[in-house]
Amino acid sequence: MKEVILLTGPPLNGRDEYIEEALKLAEKESYAYYHVFEYLKEVGKERGVKITRKNVLDFAISHPDLMNDIRDEAFEKIRMHIDNSDKKFHLVSTPSLFRWGSGSVLGFTLSNLKLLKPDRVIIMLDDILSVRRRIINDPEWFERFGKEKDNIKLTTLVMWREDAINHVKTLIHELKKEGIEVRYILQFGIRHPYQTFIDLIFHEKEKPLVYLSYPMTGHEEEYYHRVRGFYEKLSKYFTVLDPGALDDWWIVxxxxxxxxxxxxxxxxxxxxxxxxxxxEELEREDIEQATDILRRQLVERDFNLVDVSKAIAVYHYAEGISAGVISEMAEAYRTLAAIYLYYPFKRRPSPFMEFYGMQNPSRRTMFKNEDEMISAMIEEKEYWAKA
Structure with missing residues (x-):
């Protein structure tokens, strides 16, 4: 059975570069990759229009009807290629939505998605400062900002992200009304290892989604090495989603x-x-304006990762209780995900953490040994992965 996966997100978040590098690990997989921009160029050429990376935004804003026709035909070609393909997985990559100047450019419309019928939508995201640096290092884009670093505002970049995510959510909601079910929308940070992306796309049944929850700020380097080591051990058996793979909090x-x-x-x-x-030297006022949006996006993104996961693995190698971790455990409890808690200290945690941390399928316990917790997750996978 064929599966169509829409890979999208804000512009200049490194989506295609990341995907192309990750897919080098997918030689044995049955997949086809469709870069929508290549189809736009092909259709444009057939119509006597030269579409380039440099002119596509201005062309779309100044000739919206023609651009809509070209985009619609591009999606029709992709749908035809999917229908005629013998591959199992079909990856379609395009930006979601982009506002520039007084206009906006849509990566896809509701009619495009009705034609495509994606089974999953993955929104590819990078941290805000990396997006800013990508613009600075891209001559064409840097020129759009007048070749002045100070013109590239964090507030602009967080709104690009906001617009892109909201466009996806709105259209998927409309698709549902039309009777087309999308299994999930996932906000995926591109700092995840490439193998995690490969597991997410191709091996989700064998390696179900697990969210890694841990206190993220105010710790020594050794703490983060331990978290990374745990992530690597867990990733041998599961597709592990790491909130640290998209980290804007350190700016705040x-x-x-x-x-x-x-x-x-x-x-x-x-x-x-x-x-x-x-x-980087950033304007204080710009950070202040961006911070409120960043804080909200961080919470919504982490809850999104929890909501799509079958289980949550809490690695609490810190005695101080994290409000974020407790909130993520509560969200997992609400969505009926299995909860596993590693807490190696003699002192009891808060009663809320203790309550949520004893919700794994076959035993009401917290774990003091991380390897024992991983073993329990493997043993009990058949109970929670099917939920």
């Missing part, structure tokens, strides 16, 4: 630290969290 934390030290500060200096070297 660094802002708070610097403002506390110097209340009159105008520029916030932030190091690249991944290389620890490159430093």
């Amino acid at each position: 934390a660094e802002y708070d630290n610097q403002v506390e030290k110097n209340p009159g500060i105008k520029k916030i200096r932030i190091k690249n969290i991944f290389d620890g070297e490159e430093v």
Whole structure:
């Protein structure tokens, strides 16, 4: 049986680059990959219109009717290729929605999705500063912002993300009214290992989705090494979704630290969290405007990951109770996901954490040994993976 997976998201979030690298690990899989932009160029050429990466936005905004016709025909070609293919998985990649200047460009409409009939929708996301750096390092896009770093506002980038996600949610809701069921929408951070993406796309039945919950801020380096080691062990058996694969929180934390030290500060200096070297100077006012949206997006994204998962693995290698972890456990309890809690301390946790942490299928217990917890999850998989 064929499965169609729509891979989408905001522009300049590294979607296609990530997918193409990940698919190098998928040589043995039965799949076809459809990059919608390539189809737009092909249809445009047939109609005597040259569509390029540089002109596509301006062309779509100045010739909306023609662009709509080209996009519709591109999706018709993709649908025809899917119908004629003998492959099992069909990956369709295109941006969701993009606002530029006074106009907006849709990656797809409701009629396009009715034709495509996606089984799953995966929204590919990168952290905000990486998106900003991608723009700076892209000559065509940097030129759009007047070749001035200060013109690239975090507020703009978080709204790109907001618009893209809302466009997907709205259309999938409309699809449901039409009787077309999408199994889930998943907000996927591209800092996940490529193998996690491969497992997500191709091996979900054998390796069901598990959300990894852990206190994320204010810990020593050794703590994060332990979390990463646990993630790698768990990933041998499950498709593990990590909230740390999309981390904008450190921007807010660094802002708070610097403002506390110097209340009159105008520029916030932030190091690249991944290389620890490159430093950005960002306008304080811009971070303040973006922060409220970022905080809400973080909560909604983490709840989305919990909601699509069959189980939640809580790695609580910290005695201080995390409000975020408790909230994620409560959300998992609400959605009837299995909950497994690793808490290795003698002191009892809060009664709420204890209550939620004793909801795994066959035994009411918390775990003091992480390997024992993984073994229990494997043993009990047949109970919770089918839920």
